[in-house]
Amino acid sequence: MAELEKKVEKKLNKDEGTVNKDIETQTSETEDNTDAANAFDITERFKRQQQPQVKQKELIGVTDKTVETKRLLIFMGLCFGVAWLTEIFSIIPMYRSGNAEAIQEAANMVSQLMLTPALSVVVARIATREGLAKSGLQFNFTEHKPLYLFGWFGMTALTFLGAVIYFLVFRDNFDPQMGNFMTVYSASMADKNVQTDNIDIMAVYRTDLLIKIFTAAVLDIINSFGEEWGFRAYLLPKLYRKFGAVPSMVLCGFASGLWYAPLVAVGYYYGNANAGFPIVNILAMCVFGTVTGVIYSFLCLRTGSVFPSVFAHSAVNVMMSQATLLTFDGGNYFVGPAPTGILSGLPFIIVAALCIVSMKKHPIEVQDKIK
Secondary structure (H helix, E strand, O other), X not given: OHHHHHHHHHHHHHHHHHHHHHHHHHHHHHHHHHHHHHOOOHHHHHHHHHHHHHHHHHHHHHHOHHHHHHHHHHHHHHHHHHHHXXXXXXXXHHHHOOOHHHHHHHHHHHHHHOOHHHHHHHHHHHHOOOXXXXXXXXXXXXXXXXXXXXXXXXXXXXXXXXXXXXXXXXXXXXXXXXXXXXXXXXXXXXXXXXXXXXXXXXXXHHHHHHHHHHHHHHHOHHHHHHHHHHHHHHHHHHHHHHHOHHHHHHHHHHHHHHOOHHHHOOOOOOOOOOOOOOHHHHHHHHHHHHHHHHHHHHHHHHHOOXXXXXXXXXXHXXXXXXXXXXXOOOOEOOOEOOOOOOOOOHXXXXXXXXXXXXXXXXXXXXXXXXX
């Protein structure tokens, strides 16, 4: 009887081994078929190839504090050093020369310098083997439509709202006929022996303004990208990991305002006739940079993309002086109707405060967002 039980058990074990072998064979065949099918799936192959590389870049770019500090120093040194030295030794002398052609060339050079932050990013990434990991270049419009739309239209709306506030306070300075602008424009055209008609100029201005409402977000996109890819997509995440959300947003905005210091110190933006010049002017630019920078930072951190902040920055640049054309005296950059003024800047200040509150209540992990 015991011998019979042994034979039965041996038979069962043999049958079980056969079944297991068959299952292993079928599984192997299934895996081979899957691999064969995936061999034609370019997306799948790309993902499998890229995953190890991304992990390595993240380790190099995020976890090593010494390397991160080195990158910050390279970026800040190049971003501020190149811009300030160029302005001090080249642009400012041209600006002060009194020569019309030299002044125009200086203005062109200022525009070109807006690319300095982006170029500093490229150098820093190459020098420290960072690559394009966490570069903020993803365009995820479908995932963040409201924030993209705010970047496109929101800052234009805030600029108009700020101008309305200014003109409600200074009603006597509102000139719908744009007399001051017409006088200056006609004089400039007369110097070129060009005949002008005020009705035609008004028609052109209104058409131009209507077009800018819908396109301001891209009309200065190259210069805006130069600044935003540097300050918001590169500097901001690194400051975030060191200091947290709100401090990084404020510091990044302050840095972007301070970046203009040499130009502001010669009256390039706020003029030079005010009391406390140039210290007050530089501080005013830092405040404006901080307020707008907080908004740009919020858009960038929430979406993980630099493009909403680029659109917003471009819109501010393009719409900056539009309302001043409707004043008798050209307005005042410390008061309004340009968004740099304290009155016309109120909508921006309120929105920036809301961004800070939102970030405090709903913090994010920037290393998971900026890719």
